[in-house]
Amino acid sequence: xxxxxxxxxxxxxxxxxxxxxxxxxxxxxxxxxxxxxxxxxxxxxxxxxxxxxxxxxxxxxxxxxxxxxxxxxxxxxxxxxxxxxxxxxxxxxxxxxxxxxxxxxxxxxxxxxxxxxxxxxxxxxxxxxxxxxxxxxxxxxxxxxxxxxxxxxxxxxxxxxxxxxxxxxxxxxxxxxxxxxxxxxxxxxxxxxxxxxxxxxxxxxxxxxxxxxxxxxxxxxxxxxxxxxxxxxxxxxxxxxxxxxxxxxxxxxxxxxxxxxxxxxxxxxxxxxxxxxxxxxxxxxxxxxxxxxxxxxxxxxxxxxxxxxxxx
Numbered sequence: 522x523x524x525x526x527x528x529x530x531x532x533x534x535x536x537x538x539x540x541x542x543x544x545x546x547x548x549x550x551x552x553x554x555x556x557x558x559x560x561x562x563x564x565x566x567x568x569x570x571x572x573x574x575x576x577x578x579x580x581x582x583x584x585x586x587x588x589x590x591x592x593x594x595x596x597x598x599x600x601x602x603x604x605x606x607x608x609x610x611x612x613x614x615x616x617x618x619x620x621x622x623x624x625x626x627x628x629x630x631x632x633x634x635x636x637x638x639x640x641x642x643x644x645x646x647x648x649x650x651x652x653x654x655x656x657x658x659x660x661x662x663x664x665x666x667x668x669x670x671x672x673x674x675x676x677x678x679x680x681x682x683x684x685x686x687x688x689x690x691x692x693x694x695x696x697x698x699x700x701x702x703x704x705x706x707x708x709x710x711x712x713x714x715x716x717x718x719x720x721x722x723x724x725x726x727x728x729x730x731x732x733x734x735x736x737x738x739x740x741x742x743x744x745x746x747x748x749x750x751x752x753x754x755x756x757x758x759x760x761x762x763x764x765x766x767x768x769x770x771x772x773x774x775x776x777x778x779x780x781x782x783x784x785x786x787x788x789x790x791x792x793x794x795x796x797x798x799x800x801x802x803x804x805x806x807x808x809x810x811x812x813x814x815x816x817x818x819x820x821x822x823x824x825x826x827x828x829x830x831x832x833x
Contacts, residue, residue: 523548525811532608542600543569546587549812559583572600591816592640598633602626603815606637611645611810616780616796642792644816645799653705654728656688659735660763661714662770664777664790680790683722684708686765703765705802708773708794716740720747736762773797 523545526532536542547555547567555565557576564577565585572593576583588594593603605626609617617625623634665679687704707726711718720743727733729748735741737753744751756762776797777785785793803810 526608529608529612532604536601536604539599539601540569542604543567543572543587545604546591546600547574550587557581557583558585592644593815598628598637602628603637607641607811607814610638610641610796611799611814615776616800618781639789639792641814642796644814645795645810647813652726652728652731653685653687653707654731655704656690656732657727657734658686658688658763658766659719659723659727659733659741660684660766661711662767664770664774664785665787680787681711681714682708682770682790682794683711683714683719684766684769685723685726686763686769688765701765703769703801706769706798708769708798710791710794714738714740716743719743723747723749734763769801772801 526535536545544567554563555574556563557565557578560576560578560581560583562576562578562581565574566577567574567587568584571584572587573584574587576585586594588596588600593600596603606622609622609625617638619631619635619638622628622638623631626634628634628637661681661683663679664682685707687706688701689704690699690701692698693700707722709722709726711722716739719740723733723744724747727749730750732750732752733741733744734752734754735744737755741751741753754762761767773794777783777793781793799810799813
């Protein structure tokens, strides 16, 4: 497997033009050499202008798309622009806005740049990913502006987000004192905080047998019956009942405000949660998200233009 670029210098040397981007896709798809899916012929001719590989067998001439099964499939934009988008999205701190991306790469329109980045974000969450385990904080938070006279679970104008934060515990080598930090996270926009909604999220994202820490909300009463070790944590004085979850939500709000100036429409929030989760879970890794963003290992094609810009 070819190693993805880990720095801007490496990226520039690996992908100076459209040809190198196509070669990379070819090698990722056929690491042991081309094999025609129709006649199994071992020789194919790349047709760069059409982003395809054509079988050399005169009796076959089957054409295979280099971008099939990826978010690049049937794109009108160059592979070069897509590769830059994937690199910037997964490596820049904290991220890149569609406006910045449009200006830096000379993308024809803001809508095109916005659509490209959203397609890349859709591939960041891998289907069948490992569930959180060990010890996990679970709670809900609201994303959006202030609403007069309504707070907490009663707020209706904001977007309700449920999250799970895996806790990592260890002992300090010098003092021997117990330490704890945030491990992996999961975030999801939900319509309400009912038991059925919360159960669906927890079962999908947390392994059975895990110790789940929640507040006293009745919606979590399913936990023990569903195979989890449930512990209720009540806030005492100024001490948060779910400190690590609230730290994650605080970081999320800061990220949305700082990078995108808070201009995130409710229908697109899930997409930004995907990116934030991806970044948070790989904050100690470099260069590992490039192939994932392009959808090279997930068989995802991403949302369509109409789905991204529809009013519903």
